[in-house]
Amino acid sequence: MGIAGAVGATLLLCAACFGSGAAVITLLGLPPNMHRSEQAIASFSVGLGAIGWAAFFVGVSGGASPMPLFVLCLVGCGGLVLLARADAVSPSRSRATEAAGATTWLLLGLIAVALCGSLMVALAPPADADSLAYHFALPKQFLAAGRIEFVPRAVTGTAPLLLQMTYMVALALGGETAMTLWTMLTGWMAGALVYLVARRFLGRDWSLALTLLFLTTPAVVYGAGSGQVEVRAAIFAVGAALATAAALRTNRIGYAGLAGLFAGFFAAAKFTGLLYAAICGIVLLFRKGWPGRALAFGIALSIAGSQWYVWNWIHTGDPTFPVLFHVLGLPDSAIWTQAMEDWFRAHYYAAESPIPVDLFHFVTYPFRAAFGEPAAIEAARTGLGPVSVMVFPFAIGGAWHYRRRIAASPLAIPVLIAFGFYAVWFASGTSQRLRHLLPIYPLLLIALIVVAARWSERTSRQRPLIAAITVAVAVQLGGQAVFAANYARYLVSGESRDSFLARNIGPYAPVRWINSHLTAQDRVLYTDNELGYLIDVPAYYAHADFQLLVDLRPQANDAGRFLGQLRSLGITHILVTTGIDPAENAFRQTPNPGSLQRLSHDLVAASCARIVATFPITRIASRTLRNLGLKPVTSEYGAVLALTRQGCRL
Amino acid sequence: MIASAHPTTTTTRRARPTLTEIALWLWVGGGFAAYLYEFRDVLAGLAARLGGS
Numbered sequence: 001m002g003i004a005g006a007v008g009a010t011l012l013l014c015a016a017c018f019g020s021g022a023a024v025i026t027l028l029g030l031p032p033n034m035h036r037s038e039q040a041i042a043s044f045s046v047g048l049g050a051i052g053w054a055a056f057f058v059g060v061s062g063g064a065s066p067m068p069l070f071v072l073c074l075v076g077c078g079g080l081v082l083l084a085r086a087d088a089v090s091p092s093r094s095r096a097t098e099a100a101g102a103t104t105w106l107l108l109g110l111i112a113v114a115l116c117g118s119l120m121v122a123l124a125p126p127a128d129a130d131s132l133a134y135h136f137a138l139p140k141q142f143l144a145a146g147r148i149e150f151v152p153r154a155v156t157g158t159a160p161l162l163l164q165m166t167y168m169v170a171l172a173l174g175g176e177t178a179m180t181l182w183t184m185l186t187g188w189m190a191g192a193l194v195y196l197v198a199r200r201f202l203g204r205d206w207s208l209a210l211t212l213l214f215l216t217t218p219a220v221v222y223g224a225g226s227g228q229v230e231v232r233a234a235i236f237a238v239g240a241a242l243a244t245a246a247a248l249r250t251n252r253i254g255y256a257g258l259a260g261l262f263a264g265f266f267a268a269a270k271f272t273g274l275l276y277a278a279i280c281g282i283v284l285l286f287r288k289g290w291p292g293r294a295l296a297f298g299i300a301l302s303i304a305g306s307q308w309y310v311w312n313w314i315h316t317g318d319p320t321f322p323v324l325f326h327v328l329g330l331p332d333s334a335i336w337t338q339a340m341e342d343w344f345r346a347h348y349y350a351a352e353s354p355i356p357v358d359l360f361h362f363v364t365y366p367f368r369a370a371f372g373e374p375a376a377i378e379a380a381r382t383g384l385g386p387v388s389v390m391v392f393p394f395a396i397g398g399a400w401h402y403r404r405r406i407a408a409s410p411l412a413i414p415v416l417i418a419f420g421f422y423a424v425w426f427a428s429g430t431s432q433r434l435r436h437l438l439p440i441y442p443l444l445l446i447a448l449i450v451v452a453a454r455w456s457e458r459t460s461r462q463r464p465l466i467a468a469i470t471v472a473v474a475v476q477l478g479g480q481a482v483f484a485a486n487y488a489r490y491l492v493s494g495e496s497r498d499s500f501l502a503r504n505i506g507p508y509a510p511v512r513w514i515n516s517h518l519t520a521q522d523r524v525l526y527t528d529n530e531l532g533y534l535i536d537v538p539a540y541y542a543h544a545d546f547q548l549l550v551d552l553r554p555q556a557n558d559a560g561r562f563l564g565q566l567r568s569l570g571i572t573h574i575l576v577t578t579g580i581d582p583a584e585n586a587f588r589q590t591p592n593p594g595s596l597q598r599l600s601h602d603l604v605a606a607s608c609a610r611i612v613a614t615f616p617i618t619r620i621a622s623r624t625l626r627n628l629g630l631k632p633v634t635s636e637y638g639a640v641l642a643l644t645r646q647g648c649r650l
Numbered sequence: 651m652i653a654s655a656h657p658t659t660t661t662t663r664r665a666r667p668t669l670t671e672i673a674l675w676l677w678v679g680g681g682f683a684a685y686l687y688e689f690r691d692v693l694a695g696l697a698a699r700l701g702g703s
Contacts, residue, residue: 371688380688390681393674460667464674471682475689482696625692 009174010181013051013166014044016076020054021047023079024261028254041193043083045239046258048166048186048232049265049304051076055165056307059148066172073169098204107208114215114477115188117484121225122184124487125176125497127504127623128226129530133541134159135227136179137532139168150315152335154344154546156529158321160308162268163229180225186232187224191215193235194442197242201411201450209469210449213387214442216476219435221483222382229269230438236266237276237421237439241414244280247293248413256284256293257300264304271320272425272436277301279420283413340548348545351376352431362426369434379434381624384441385476388448390468395448398455411447418443483624504623505530506633507577509615510640514575517613524573524640525550525566527596531575540569544595552595559602560650566643574609576600577638582614585639600641608648609641 021043034042051072058068126136134156142148151157163186170182194214198207214220224231240262247255263280266273281301284293309319316335318324325341332338354376355361355368370389372380399406406412418440425436456465490500502508507528514524515536523538532541542550550565566574579597581588587601603609617638667675686693 371684386681386685389684390678393677397670460671461674464671464678467675468678468681471678471685475685482692625695 006174006177009178016073017044017047019079020050020076022083026082028257030254045235052162052165062147064142069169069172103205117480120484120487122180124490131227132533133529154322160268163232206453217385221480233269233439236262241417245413251289253296256296260297260300261304264301267305275424276421377432377434387472390472391452394452398451414443415447506618506620522572523570525571526575562599574641577617580637580639582637606649609643611639612642614639
């Protein structure tokens with residue numbers, strides 16, 4: 001499908017979000033007391049969740065194909081009538097009288113530069129490993145199957161997939177470019193939401209500066225341009241916090257229902273959304289009239305957020321598979337056992353949570369993260385940038401100066417929810433990667449800048465604050481330019497999709513062979529996660545820590561059992577991406593071979609498999625920094641093996 | 651408007667920065683330097699790339 005089709009599909013999906021969101025808000029009986037632009041972004045935010053929610057049921061019912069998903073979008077678009085008819089309050093006095101000056105145009109120009117950067121990323125093929133592993137791979141898999149299938153794989157298979165459902169719609173209607181344009185557009189919408197929320201507290205230029213800071217945040221640049229869900233989950237997190245605050249302020253049941261919907265969408269997009277929903281629910285109990293609010297919140301939360309948990313529960317007995325496996329005392333099964341659970345906890349959690357969970361580290365985590373420490377939390381190049389550090393003393397000064405007024409601020413409840421989420425998230429012992437905090441980042445950023453800007457209204461303090469923000473913007477825009485250069489090269493040089501992928505995906509060479517030599521009757525086993533989206537024939541991803549159907553833990557050494565597992569899954573070929581000697585067309589001796597390499601070698605030795613093709617494999621530590629010559633690219637050889645029955649001695 | 655025959659001769663003097671303001675400027679400068687140091691490898695690579703092209 002061409003670029004016109006991709007743009008058309010993206011706009012249709014966008015319109016469906018606006019329309020369905022407007023319909024839901026109308027159903028909740030909310031007179032949104034908002035400026036028209038605020039009504040529009042609120043509608044889009046709700047609609048993003050609503051389309052993702054509805055697409056699940058369409059997909060589970062066997063409608064994961066273009067026509068049913070097209071009809072879904074058309075139905076969603078019906079609500080546009082409500083948006084067009086909606087009453088809107090007039091812009092506030094400050095908005096009406098604020099003239100655009102040179103600073104305004106400068107900021108708008110810089111925002112346009114940032115948006116161009118993300119457009120370049122969107123117009124190139126996807127290259128982010130996690131996106132290729134499952135954010136984009138699962139929608140592609142579901143569309144190929146015509147329905148949503150259960151994926152018996154922890155972390156990347158049983159995660160809630162509300163946002164990936166919207167990727168599925170985009171992919172079905174407009175192909176790959178529609179999907180990447182859609183992720184770009186939803187990232188932009190998060191920026192629009194940040195601007196409109198900030199605008200309630202700040203003048204135009206401060207709001208634009210804040211939006212620029214958000215859009216160029218490294219985690220946003222990286223996440224919005226890929227299939228990572230956190231930037232889009234931020235839309236739900238901000239919506240839930242604002243609706244919770246509005247429910248407490250007005251005691252309107254409709255706002256509590258809206259908070260429940262947003263919290264539910266967040267929970268259906270990410271496991272940590274459950275923690276956020278719990279915090280919002282607790283905050284709603286703060287003032288009298290709580291039973292009605294709690295009921296509305298609970299009903300909306302259950303409707304909007306439960307589908308993926310029920311889906312997991314039906315297939316595994318654990319709604320949050322495998323988090324509650326031990327707590328629920330589930331028996332061993334083909335997909336998970338107590339031994340696997342022990343291995344998973346010892347291996348995966350230890351790697352994901354390098355910081356001790358105690359009060360000292362709770363307090364120091366943001367400061368360490370600001371300077372990218374430790375490396376395992378991925379806070380350096382895909383972190384939150386220098387803003388928080390640069391603006392910190394201004395925010396502290398403002399917080400102290402306005403300490404008696406802070407509790408009454410409209411931002412108090414949303415910020416309380418954000419801090420509550422941080423505390424519960426940190427205490428939960430889950431993955432400590434910094435980007436998991438991205439959903440609450442807009443709330444904290446807005447609060448930070450609002451307090452700092454108000455305190456710095458005196459010119460003598462405003463200058464250093466402007467300098468601090470200028471430095472942060474310069475650092476972040478520079479980072480975005482380095483990141484986007486790889487994609488700009490693709491667009492400017494006229495490089496083919498195939499060449500781009502070969503340059504950016506280390507084990508891409510075998511994918512070409514697999515897609516051209518294997519058929520729908522074959523099934524290939526692979527262990528490099530980024531190949532999930534790229535392999536066009538049936539495939540199985542065998543992660544050593546996340547699944548058990550093909551046991552590749554280090555202690556797995558029974559080639560006969562390995563072969564039995566492969567045959568039960570219908571595997572016909574194995575992709576091994578290390579340890580091959582191309583001259584001998586055989587495995588070479590290596591000091592510590594991995595499980596797949598070792599077991600595959602044993603299959604070849606027992607005449608149960610043979611090497612049918614060998615390939616050069618590159619290992620790219622960083623796609624971005626590779627271009628600067630900073631990260632080495634190492635080379636080795638891999639192979640595709642075909643299983644054989646004739647002469648097999650196992 | 652007619653100019654005064656005896657214009658005032660007072661000169662505008664900038665107010666001395668307070669300790670808070672000096673501290674804020676030091677923080678901003680120090681923070682910037684810290685980030686330059688943190689990403690010195692990226693900056694060096696970028697400079698080499700730009701210089702070489």
